[in-house]
Amino acid sequence: MTQTALFLSLAQFLTSLGFMLAFLALELGLAWVLLYFRLRARAGGASWMLAxxxxxxxxALSLILGFAAAIPVLLQLGTLWPDFMARAGEVVGPLVAAAVLTAFVFKSCFLGAMLYGQRRLSDAAHTFMVLMVAVGAGLTAYWIMALVAWTQMPIGASLVDGRYQVRSWLPILGGRLAPTLFGLLAAGGLMVAAALMLAVTAVRTRTRPSDEGDRSVYATGLWLLLACILAQAVLVSNLGRVLLPAQPARAAAVVPQWHSTAPADLTVAAWPDADEQANDWALESPFEAPDWLARDPAGAVRGLDHFSGMTPPVLITYWSLRLALFAGALLALLALLAWWRGRRLGYEPDGLRPWGRGALRLSTALACAIQVAGLVHLFVGAVPYAIHGTVTLREIAAAPGLGAHAAVSAAYVLVYAALLLGFYQLLRHITRYGVVPVARRRGRA
Structure with missing residues (x-):
């Protein structure tokens, strides 16, 4: 397989996987936000029912898009990486089956009642349906993130005659990496949901007075956004302590440490040049080299030259992490400013100035950028391995025709772009016109 074909296969798969995980995170975040709204409404708050x-x-929109993106991911596991299941089917098969089964069981049993049965159920019964949908979204996401975590750190299974055999499911499901990645996905979904709530409220109240629902959403969004930023900072720190020592090539790319010599200073920003094995320019940080860089028995730090070409794309690995951190710092600043202004205004969105509304809309873009950059770093930083340290992408890749492969990849990009545009337009429509009441005789919520 040529390098171009391998790149197209990886780009196509990561596009589908990233699209699915992004909307799965938003679905997960909104599911728990809806449960909170429903509990507050059941306690007697009419404004919470409006929200x-x-x-x-x-x-519902995010759920449909996440479900639609999951189907290409499953297909691409067989078409782009046909030998993956042969190598790791004993681990991958049960986790994928658990995710699919959980999604279908909870959505079949509880989702319809949640979306369409509000007027036919008691408040307690409908709240229980919302709870079960949130639990189902969480379980589905956990199985998927446990699989992602296992490919990054293949613990709990042994490679025997080229095939992984499970020794114990406990480290696969309950190791440090799986809960951390799930926590990041959940916190990221809640963060995007909170930022989206603030942006939509800012747009809705620009042309009409706010109602109780807008004020409830605005206050909730401000507090939730701050809490999620703090949670993500803690989880990212924990992820670095777990993942970087286990993947020394990724750790060297993060610095970047080009040569196996004395440790280089951790840069704030740089432009790595893989051909020259050096940085074209760099803005040095005042911090010393981190402890998680791998060292040889003599104490010298292992640079990228130590790994004999088995290193991730340095430029993407380096900058995806920096972009996530820079966007996170800017979002934290905007969130603190919005929270301070919100408290002064009594959480009244009508008092927002035009620059404040623009900042809230920018916060949504920053929250999305953090998730995208984080996913890019997680997956691209593991290249060239499909299962870290043992199975490479080249070993399991198919060999399709380059022209057909490029055409299919372009088609996927166009379809996902159209779906994103459709999501944006529908969100813009309901933001402008609100929720259209449905006839009572149809029994819909």
Missing amino acids: YRFWVRVY
Whole structure:
């Protein structure tokens, strides 16, 4: 297989996987936000029911897009990486089956009642349906992130005659990496949901007075955004302590440490040049080389030259992490400013100035950028391995015709771009016109 074909296969698969995980995270975040709204509404708050009725539509949109993106991911596992299941089917098969089964069981049993049965169920029964949908979204996401974590750190299974055999499911499901990645996905989904709530409220109240639902969503979004930023900072720190020592090539690319010599200073920003094995320019940080860089028995730090070409793309690995951190710092600053202004205004969105509304809309773009950059770093930083340290992408890749492969990849990009545009347009429509009441005789919420 040529390098171009391998790149196209990886780009196509990561596009589908990233699209699925992004909307799965948003679905997961909105599911728990809706449960909060529903609990507050059941306690007697009419404004919370207004918020629930609006945001349950957004949840349905994200669910449909996440489900639609999951099908190409499953197909591409067989078409792009046909030998993957032969190598790791004993681990991958049960986790994929658990994710699919959980998604279908919870969505078949509880989702319809949640979306369409509100007027036919008691408040307690409908709240229970919302709870079960949130639990189902969480379980589905956990199985998927456990699989991602295992490919990054293949513990709990042994490679015997070229095939992985499970020794114990406990480290696969409950090791440090799987819960951390799930926590990041959940916190990221809640963060995007909170930023989206603030942006939509800012747009809705620009042309009409706010109602109780807008004020409830605005206050909730401000507090939730701050909490999620803090949670993500803690989880990212924990992920670095777990993942970087286990993947020394990724760690060297993060610095970047080009040569196996004395440790280089961790740079704030640089432009790595893989051909020259050096940085074209760099802005040095005042911090010393981190402890998680791998060292040889003599104490010298292992640079990228130590790994004999089995290194991730340095430029993408380096900058995806920096972009996520820079966007996170800017989002934290905007969130603190918005929270401070919100408290001064009594959480009244009508008092927002035009620059404040623009900042809230920018926060949504930053929250999405953090998730995209984080996913890119997680997956691209593991290249050239499909299962870290043992199975490479080249070993399991198919060999399709280059022309057909490029055409299919372009088609996927166009389809996903159209779906994103459709999601944006539908969100813009319901933001502008609100929730259209449905006839009572049809029994819909």
